[in-house]
Amino acid sequence: MSASERTVATEGTTAAPATSHTITLTINGAKKQVEVAPWTTLLDLLRESLHLTGAKKGCDHGQCGACTVLVDGKRVNSCLTLAIVKDGAEVTTIEGLSAGDALHPLQQAFIDHDAFQCGYCTPGQICSAEGLIREKRAKTADDVRELMSGNLCRCGAYSNIVAAIEEVMGACTRERDGRGNGQGRHAVGGGRGEER
Amino acid sequence: MSVSDLRLFEMRRPADLPDVCAVLAERVSRSEPTVLLAGGTDWLVEQETRPAFAKEAALPLVLDVSRLPALRGITLDGDRLRIGAAATYLDMRRDPAVLARAPMLERMGRDIGAIQIQARGTLGGNLATASPAADGVTALAAYDATLVVHSVRGERRIPFASLQTAYKRSTRAADEVIVAVEIDLPPAGSPWIWRKVGTRRAQSISKVALAGVAVREGDRLTRLGLGMASVAPVTALLSRVRTLATSRPLRDLTAADIDAAVDADVSPIDDIRSTRDYRAHCARSVVRAFLRDLGAPV
């Protein structure tokens, strides 16, 4: 959101500065210097200049979530993010989630639960789900539904999306608790059971 | 291929708040279009639907204030909560002071767009855009928040009640930067309400939203703050309801009196999001529900 003051100039203009800026982004682990205009969105930069077309354009207005990527570990709508504002940031797209041939657990869970149909919203859903898991806020299926509501799926795969995320969330929680506390596994399992 | 000749706008990241104020003052004095950009969730959308600058002679300047320390941060000092204008809704939802002392803000933040929008959108932006449908502004109205603005002339404080003048118009000057909002909090555990009515369970624009905070002593309300979205050209403060409900014991409030006060306080219209009648009904219904929760026999 912005404070905006719009008045039409009656005479003269500010001396035009150069409108191309060089910024540095770490994209999927690789540091890149890219030239962007001030108005270039992160989504257009990824898709048009870097040919990382995994992030999708579904509305260009932050209303559908298909463009969701992780910036410094947080999920953002890349269509509403000016690339220049993210100078120095770390960007992870769907292309960077899997390590070589090994799929990310969310990617595998989405396949196993048939959590997509046409696949167009899927990269955004998965990046959003990864953001959600990192946020560690979702505890119940209802939490997942609410916290995934920024990602529209017109095919209507929502219930399978929730199932896929719950599976991975459960695995993450078990893993985390297993490391910290030998009793954790049981407690978490019981908790999840009640939520359903 | 270079796009350097396109020149839609220039962007700059100012060093600090005085820098923002100075640039803004200079540009406003020359009538040059200037935008303070925090989350950009509204402004970027407008750029496509309404190429505003295409016709303007001066190259617009966008000041990226999203990382300006002076505009960020949420602090609690005694009973006064200060929220930086560029703190995001998500920052707010996760802030311990907000969770402990202003839970209504957290609940409201949940209903802003979806999580990706909450991570970008800010109260400052919501205030600057000044839409009567803005959820964040509605919550601030209920808290009778104070806007802290800065300009080259120094700091100025604008009580919420004297902020909005007409549809998307306010008493803030063009060269004044919204720095923070301050809220004098009711005691911890005070009752509150946030009710947003939309078509779907997330990513909805309010048909009606009610924010309310109250302090109750015995059968009386010693403080009642209300804000309502989408029922008037500006955020409705429901002053008649406030007066009514604080003027007598809760048990003496009647549904008819409350409804009459609500009707006098709002002026809803038909639009694509809802009808006038439904909005009026909702307005009455949610206000009654809040007062009922507080102990009124309605």
Place this chain on the structure above:
Amino acid sequence: MRGEATRIGDGINRVDGRAKVTGQAKYAAEFEAEGLLHGWVVSSGVAKGKIATLDTSAALAVEGVVHVLTHENRPRLAWFDKSYRDEDAPAGSPFRPLYDDAIVYSGQPVALVVATTLEIARHAASLVRVTYKTEEHETDLAARREKARKARPGKGGYEPPPKPRGNADEALAKAAVKVDAAYESPAEHHNPMEMHATTVVHEPDGALTIYDKTQGVTNTQTYVSNVFGLKPDQVRVISPFVGGAFGSGLRPQYQVFLAVMAAQVLKRSVRVTLTRQQMFTFGYRPATWQRVALGATAEGKLEAVVHEAIGETSRFEDYVEVVVNWSGLLYQCDNARYDYKVAELDVYTPLDMRAPGAVLGLYALESAMDELSYALHMDPLALRLANYTERDQNTDKPFSSKELRACYAQGAARFGWEKRLPTPRAMREGNKLVGWGMATGIWEAMQQKAAARAVLSIDGKLVVGSGTSDIGTGTYTAMTQIAASILGLPIADVTFKLGDTTLPPAPLQGGSWTVASVGTAVKAVCEAVREQVFKLAKKMKGSPLAQASLDEVIFAGGEVRLARDPAQAVSIAAAMRAGEAFTLEEETSTLPQLQEQAKYTRATHSAVFVEVKVDEDLGKVEVTRVVSAIAGGRIVSAKTARSQILGAVVWGIGMALEEETLMDHDLGRFMNHNLAEYHVPVNADVRDIEVIFVPEEDEVVNPLGAKGLGEIGIVGVAAAIANAVFHATGKRVRDLPITLDKLL
């Protein structure tokens, strides 16, 4: 599962899943080309009139702008309407982009700015100045209902309403119990997540390779060839992935036309992607008015069915869909009368959208049946069972199969329907009203001509191809599964190719007929390969199968085995080696058995049970539980099949409670043309959905016995929700969507 054969009916993972979850699946706007140019469409701001002036000079002055195409500088185009007609065109005169100065609907493309980058094109498009000489427009169906007229048939698959039987109006007048009500539904837009886009690659020899968002590559190829006077072999259309369509890709949309035109004029490769706003500037589900009148005996036997409908269409084409015909087909009734008309408005032509026609007709019919059940003090399910029919009375034919009774029984049992309290407002949970409603669904089971090619290599890899599409329906998976099952191969050894005009032709992907049509072709072509393999296996020296016939062997694990003694086997590789066949190739085209099929009515059926919870103060409705029981013939791929129904139920929720494209009749323009204000369900709107496939055998529909599932899942859902809302609140809303304000 590697090494194990997959059977038809198994629930395997989507074979294109990996490509989709890794971002490797490429959609139409994601293909690259040398020197690619970007087009941006300028849309008309008025609904009717003529372009008075069109000034492109400011746009052309922007560095990087290559061209601005308008009606004033367009190249020569085909002259006759028939050149513009596509496989899904209704009767009339198809819209021609940039043809002349006439504006026939708001949002019509009036110019295409072509530039070296997307951003330049977008910016320059904002500098194109267009003025109009406007004329009075009419966009309100309610105001034009009196002017509605009989529709011209001509659209593929459209059946005009059947002739009346008995005397419905008289029977209605005499009926002991009757309901007679009007139902309205608004325009809705498909809004697939992927916006329509086309990348045209201008090949060095002048041929075009077109990556298009389409539900049928052949349709696009034919259209482009005809309109631009090209030979089909100069136009290759490719569409491996489609980011949803739901009908929006059944006709070539204007972005493909504009991209091809620009590529032809500039001799360059061009991409045109529509914006989300522009996704509201072509086809949609038409706003429709319906009247349903039902008369019944006091015991609940239907004595009269009257169903009338008026749908909107454009001035230039008669969009038609089957809205009313279902009413006399679904229930036993001797007196039935139908009427279907269209009203011309200054809008773009509507377009098939998931379960076109049926979803509207069944909304009205099944709402009226619910109303009748209350008038009769009868359970809604019991009323349907009392009027169950084993024959299609419209045509006086039996059904090829109809397990609707099982849908009712299994759905009701799973839902717990017997616990329903009959009176509205009787069920509560906390401060919420609880409502239970149900409805029936029906859709045709169709089959079209289709062709497929199969190549089996000596390494045991099978490649099968057909020019069909996969708009998310699971075509890749279902076809792979059919092919693998016939040759007894593991899924990993089978590749199915689609979405390419170099493959054997297939019909448009629509009408739920893809598995029935393309699946039949795939089955046939794989059986032909299988027969070749068998012959080679038999001929091998010392073959254990020498005396066997084809029906005595099974194909499994890459081998041909004797069914009665599977140890007696020949590997496919060995057979091919012995026969010196490095590859075996077959191509087959299959046709429906029209004569046999014509003896029957072929349809899928469903029973939908819904629970809603309604906040009484504000009228907020939540759909908390849905059970959808489907009789869809044989299920080919269980996992993707279930997903089809899940998704369709979500569509039903949207249709019932949220979706509506609102027209500003003063401007003749859709107002909520974005995803913030055109509400499709979000994740939080969707709760428990259970899908039941009841077993159904059918040897008539096609050799697979599969009836298709793309549409049936949405049919009836809106009525079931509306009925549940009535049960919860006692309020009958007869115009969709059931928004909060209508419940007060």
